[in-house]
Amino acid sequence: MIAAAIGTPLLLVIVTLLVGRGFDETAALRREVVRSYEARAELQRILSLHQDLETGQRGLLITGDQRFLAPYSEAAKQIDSAFADLERSMPSNGAHRHDLAELRRVSRDERDFVDRAIGLSQRGERGAAQRLVAVGEGKRSMDRIRALIAHISSAERGALERATRGVEAARIRLRIETFALQAILLLLVAGAGLLVMRSNAARDAARRRSEDMAARQAAIFDSAKDGMIVLNHSGSVESLNPAAARMFGYGIDELLRRDIGILFEVAPDRGRIESFLRRLQEHRGTVTGAMQEFVGRRRDNSLFPLEVSLSSVPIADTPLFLAVCRDISERREIEQIKAEFVATVSHELRTPLTSIAGSLGLVAGGAAGAIPPKALRLVQIAQSNSTRLVRLINDILDIEKIEAGRMTFDLKPIELEPLLRRVAGDNAGFAAEYGVRIEVETPPRGAAILADEDRLIQVLTNLVSNAVKFSRPEGTVRLRVTPLDRRFRISVVDEGEGIAESFQDRIFGKFAQADNTDARKKGGTGLGLSIVREIVTRLGGAVSFESIPGEGATFYVDLPAATAIAAPGMQPQPSHAVSGATSILHVDDDPDMLRVLASVFEGRAELFSTPSVVEAKAAIRNRTFDAVILDIGLADGSGLELVPLIRAGNPSIPIIIFTAQELDRVRSEGADLVLVKSRASLDQLVAAVMERVSEQRSGPVR
Numbered sequence: 001m002i003a004a005a006i007g008t009p010l011l012l013v014i015v016t017l018l019v020g021r022g023f024d025e026t027a028a029l030r031r032e033v034v035r036s037y038e039a040r041a042e043l044q045r046i047l048s049l050h051q052d053l054e055t056g057q058r059g060l061l062i063t064g065d066q067r068f069l070a071p072y073s074e075a076a077k078q079i080d081s082a083f084a085d086l087e088r089s090m091p092s093n094g095a096h097r098h099d100l101a102e103l104r105r106v107s108r109d110e111r112d113f114v115d116r117a118i119g120l121s122q123r124g125e126r127g128a129a130q131r132l133v134a135v136g137e138g139k140r141s142m143d144r145i146r147a148l149i150a151h152i153s154s155a156e157r158g159a160l161e162r163a164t165r166g167v168e169a170a171r172i173r174l175r176i177e178t179f180a181l182q183a184i185l186l187l188l189v190a191g192a193g194l195l196v197m198r199s200n201a202a203r204d205a206a207r208r209r210s211e212d213m214a215a216r217q218a219a220i221f222d223s224a225k226d227g228m229i230v231l232n233h234s235g236s237v238e239s240l241n242p243a244a245a246r247m248f249g250y251g252i253d254e255l256l257r258r259d260i261g262i263l264f265e266v267a268p269d270r271g272r273i274e275s276f277l278r279r280l281q282e283h284r285g286t287v288t289g290a291m292q293e294f295v296g297r298r299r300d301n302s303l304f305p306l307e308v309s310l311s312s313v314p315i316a317d318t319p320l321f322l323a324v325c326r327d328i329s330e331r332r333e334i335e336q337i338k339a340e341f342v343a344t345v346s347h348e349l350r351t352p353l354t355s356i357a358g359s360l361g362l363v364a365g366g367a368a369g370a371i372p373p374k375a376l377r378l379v380q381i382a383q384s385n386s387t388r389l390v391r392l393i394n395d396i397l398d399i400e401k402i403e404a405g406r407m408t409f410d411l412k413p414i415e416l417e418p419l420l421r422r423v424a425g426d427n428a429g430f431a432a433e434y435g436v437r438i439e440v441e442t443p444p445r446g447a448a449i450l451a452d453e454d455r456l457i458q459v460l461t462n463l464v465s466n467a468v469k470f471s472r473p474e475g476t477v478r479l480r481v482t483p484l485d486r487r488f489r490i491s492v493v494d495e496g497e498g499i500a501e502s503f504q505d506r507i508f509g510k511f512a513q514a515d516n517t518d519a520r521k522k523g524g525t526g527l528g529l530s531i532v533r534e535i536v537t538r539l540g541g542a543v544s545f546e547s548i549p550g551e552g553a554t555f556y557v558d559l560p561a562a563t564a565i566a567a568p569g570m571q572p573q574p575s576h577a578v579s580g581a582t583s584i585l586h587v588d589d590d591p592d593m594l595r596v597l598a599s600v601f602e603g604r605a606e607l608f609s610t611p612s613v614v615e616a617k618a619a620i621r622n623r624t625f626d627a628v629i630l631d632i633g634l635a636d637g638s639g640l641e642l643v644p645l646i647r648a649g650n651p652s653i654p655i656i657i658f659t660a661q662e663l664d665r666v667r668s669e670g671a672d673l674v675l676v677k678s679r680a681s682l683d684q685l686v687a688a689v690m691e692r693v694s695e696q697r698s699g700p701v702r
Helices: 002-063 066-089 097-122 126-134 137-223 242-248 270-282 329-364 373-403 416-426 428-433 453-469 516-522 528-538 591-600 613-622 639-649 682-698
Strands: 227-231 237-240 291-297 303-313 320-327 412-415 437-440 448-451 476-484 487-493 542-547 553-560 583-587 606-610 627-630 655-659 673-676
Touching (some): 002 097, 097 126, 227 242, 242 320, 329 373, 329 591, 412 416, 412 453, 416 453, 416 476, 416 487, 428 453, 453 487, 453 528, 453 553, 606 613, 613 639, 627 682, 673 682
Parallel strands (some): 583 606, 583 627, 627 655
Antiparallel strands (some): 412 448, 487 553
């Protein structure tokens, strides 16, 4: 199109110039023809005038009559003017100047000869004049004049023919050039026409696509389940789809040009809306329309949870914004149902599993008396698998809790050495099953981090258990602390086979196993490292690893350093001393759990067990206890209901929540400690209870 637009007028200009040049050449040829004919006519005139001279001379000499001199006299007067006219009609390039000069000279000779002959005749010497003529001088002059005139005429005719041929050649060349240019012009016009046709076809196709897209978008807009509201820069509704109108209980026309604030429980200030939309427009392309939750207001003033995503609409004219609204009432109900289901499952699975694991542990430890070695081995297998099942359930519940954003963290300074030794001690029995030792390299003095102690123990337990499972028999798993810049690095080092390179990229993924045989040989769900990464990330740290195949692996946990460290002398010492006066109230609706705990505390404390909130209240009113262990989900209420009653009677009595539910800090307010069944062992529960009883007896601790 551009070549045609530029080439077509250019070719027209060239053709015009060529045609103009052709006209100029034709006009020049015409002038040359006229001039040539005029020159040759003048030559014939000069020849005729000289013949008139001869005729007058001859008539006078023959007749002696002066009247025959009339042609002579008339020709003699015109010859000079005839030569002047010839000079003007001859070309200025001087091609015939020599012949013309010769013609003038011969003409003068001829006129001198005629004048002499006429003079002799007029003086009466006609005989002398006739003899002069008879000598032939006049004849030779006239022959010379005729020859010169013929030569000049022939040259003029030849020059005219050459000019004519040149002009003809130029005309033919001009015709060819004109045809060629016209052909090119036609091609350009045809090409331009073709391009115009293609452009029109493309434009029509684009228009059809645009119409189709607009129709699809309109169909999506109208049929979308989510509400879509288009806003102008001041926050007024420009348009909305039927889903939005239904969601808020309005007709579409009722919301047009209305402020968006009427659709929310608390209408934002109009200035804030405009300011927000202006910022959104300024950051167009960087803001991705993140979802935000609001409380929507329907036309009947009923409220509902609303999720809104706001993004700018990239159009050239007035800036517009698209608010995508989603009623999340149903989702909230499902989340509530799911939370209740998880709580139920947690309680219904963790409570019996804790009883099973605890009972098996007591049996394996000889609490029920000596058992045959074969039966002991079977009990140990059952205990190991119950522990494995507990770990599986805990992992699944933890990952669900992390993904739901419901895992809370209680950050506080934690000294690393006692924590690492506790992790090593807790996992020593597990390591012994694999013939592996766990060693803690003494950390730098005062090394402490800022973290949630329970979650950090969970992280390290996962890493240590993995290291144990993948270590060779007689191997060693080492826990090491290295100071970094305002952080401490906890390293878990094993001497196993290392991590295959093909597995390293996905090692922190959910359900990640190096191969299918790992799950069978080593056990586990493949969730442990995923949970580790999520917890460490939420603690403000990072987890990484190094591994050389065949030489073991080292996992690093980097966490922020803390400065507040408890003095070593303040560390509580486990109390295993049996006090005959120690009395503990245990409230749990699971009879097996009541029996297991009674067995666990046997010889350490006197346990008053009850499955009922009502019975517990009666016991609190009638007896004095040194500590209380409470479950949450009871048949006739919640164990948390007992906390105010217990505190009213004895504000300093240790209250330990031992439940299958994951409690947040608010719900557990008033309790000294919360331990989750299956996550905390019975030994840990006993140690915690006896420790607090000892502290309570030795002095105020609250």
